Amino acid sequence: MRIATWNVNSLNVRLQHVLDWLATADVDALCLQELKLPAEKYPFDTLREAGYESAVNGQKTYNGVAIVSRLPMQDIQADIPDYADEQRRVIAATIAGVRIVCAYFPNGQSLESDKYRYKLDWLDAMNGYIGRLLAQHERLALLGDYNIAPEDRDVHDPAAWEGQVLVSPKERAAWSTLIGQGMVDCFRLFEQPEKTFSWWDYRMLGFRRNAGLRIDHILASSALAGRCQACVVDRAPRKLDKPSDHAPVVADFSV
């Protein structure tokens, strides 16, 4: 089973990139974030013609997530149960016996912002949700744009970013709580090139300078992580004309 995550920064703008990527990437399921469209405007038919069904939690203008899968999806669940949130950031489904959670974590804007307070609260809720899922599903994966760079080696210039949102101690503590519950960062199971990132700022020639962050992740329960055979960032779509600022992350599992 091969699964991936990609923040597409508007599915309207990036639909052709997604279709082109699906035609070559050979993934069974792809978790999408930042659709920026409501479910009524989701291109279900176009993706179905490409061989993929969709589970969608849409929102106009902001946020919005989907799982597209060429394998059957069961028990589709939108949002974090029992967590009141206007923002459509989470959708889950079971695919080939693996519980897949697709999430667009809040950005936080700045440490002084109300959005940062919201992010920390949301991270608490996500940790609770993952804890409950771990008790129910031996094979669990959480894929998405976490908006957290877990370690300094995931940051192109740690000194410049120190104390900023995406790397702050409280955000990294929430990441550590996920890991402490038993979730495993599939990317770090393998030897990786130095300075591998998944997001690069549109400004300042960020991609050309490789001035990026690794903030898109695939975490797996220990039983599933034990079956992980590869995990890589695919930089190719970031080189296209009018790219998303994020690149896909892909993982293979022997399930």
Place this chain on the structure above:
DNA sequence: ATGGCTACGATCCGTAGA
């Protein structure tokens, strides 16, 4: 120099992203 893009929905600028 704390900016520099990009997308969106409102107009011809503000909000948001990371």
